[in-house]
Amino acid sequence: MEPLVQQSGFCHREIIKLDGVSFSYDSKRILNDISFTVQERDFIGLIGPNGAGKTTLLRMIVGLIRPQQGSISLFGVPADRFKDWNQIGYVPQRNNFNPLFPATVREVVLSGLYGRKKLFRRITREDASRCEDALETLHIEDLADKRIGALSGGQQQRVFLARALINNPQLLILDEPLSGIDSETQQSFFQLIRHMHQRHNITFLMVSHDIEMVRSYLGQEPKEKSGKLSFYVRHSHDLEDCAETDLLHSLRKEG
Numbered sequence: 303m304e305p306l307v308q309q310s311g312f313c314h315r316e317i318i319k320l321d322g323v324s325f326s327y328d329s330k331r332i333l334n335d336i337s338f339t340v341q342e343r344d345f346i347g348l349i350g351p352n353g354a355g356k357t358t359l360l361r362m363i364v365g366l367i368r369p370q371q372g373s374i375s376l377f378g379v380p381a382d383r384f385k386d387w388n389q390i391g392y393v394p395q396r397n398n399f400n401p402l403f404p405a406t407v408r409e410v411v412l413s414g415l416y417g418r419k420k421l422f423r424r425i426t427r428e429d430a431s432r433c434e435d436a437l438e439t440l441h442i443e444d445l446a447d448k449r450i451g452a453l454s455g456g457q458q459q460r461v462f463l464a465r466a467l468i469n470n471p472q473l474l475i476l477d478e479p480l481s482g483i484d485s486e487t488q489q490s491f492f493q494l495i496r497h498m499h500q501r502h503n504i505t506f507l508m509v510s511h512d513i514e515m516v517r518s519y520l521g522q523e524p525k526e527k528s529g530k531l532s533f534y535v536r537h538s539h540d541l542e543d544c545a546e547t548d549l550l551h552s553l554r555k556e557g
């Protein structure tokens with residue numbers, strides 16, 4: 303067994319480090335000199351008005367666009383050399399999703415695996431079993447064969463979360479997961495996310511417009527502000543044992 307000191311060091315790893323990051327579309331400066339560090343098992347709520355650059359920042363963190371100034375590192379590795387994308391689950395805004403997309407829930411969840419392996423390769427028994435685990439974890443196994451476009455907003459969010467969880471990531475990045483769903487479903491979805499944060503070794507970065515829900519979990523005041531962006535933070539330390547756990551497995555065990 304690892305010495306305790308090393309374990310707690312492991313628990314406070316830098317998961318995301320933004321250092322003087324700036325970005326402009328054409329000549330319009332969207333993000334200006336942002337520096338912020340996300341530590342392992344932090345829950346970050348990123349709040350800001352429409353157009354403040356929240357989605358742009360997330361897209362930069364997941365490697366879809368590059369900062370024009372400054373640098374980003376992920377799990378201690380410069381983002382342009384980072385390869386271990388399975389460690390990161392990303393749920394983009396749902397309004398980018400075409401409801402006519404002709405895929406079933408199971409296919410959408412399985413497509414979360416394709417990032418690390420070849421597209422259209424055969425699905426192994428292990429892939430299928432991870433998919434079933436993810437479906438069960440999110441309580442959507444009954445929907446597996448339905449067309450994704452035929453589901454309600456809240457159900458679709460569960461599907462996209464299952465897709466992001468299929469690789470058992472250490473970091474989950476969610477872009478407005480609560481928007482466009484009724485408040486009861488919002489509450490239960492947020493409860494599920496909070497549960498994952500409190501009970502599992504997982505770090506969250508979530509964009510939300512629901513300031514009250516964010517404050518209810520992350521506190522009244524942001525830890526940092528940068529331009530129009532506010533970063534609310536809560537660190538989770540409920541587990542005595544900081545060892546890595548298989549998220550899907552343990553969530554399922556707890557029902």
Ligand SMILES: Nc1ncnc2c1ncn2[C@@H]1O[C@H](COP(=O)(O)OP(=O)(O)OP(=O)(O)O)[C@@H](O)[C@H]1O
Pocket residue numbers: 327328332350351352353354355356357358359
């Ligand atoms: N591909 C693009 N080309 C040009 N401008 C863009 C592009 N994507 C976003 N923008 C502009 O950049 C600004 C920031 O957009 P972004 O989507 O990052 O903001 P946001 O904070 O996520 O907004 P919202 O809360 O409305 O989702 C907006 O003014 C937007 O119009």
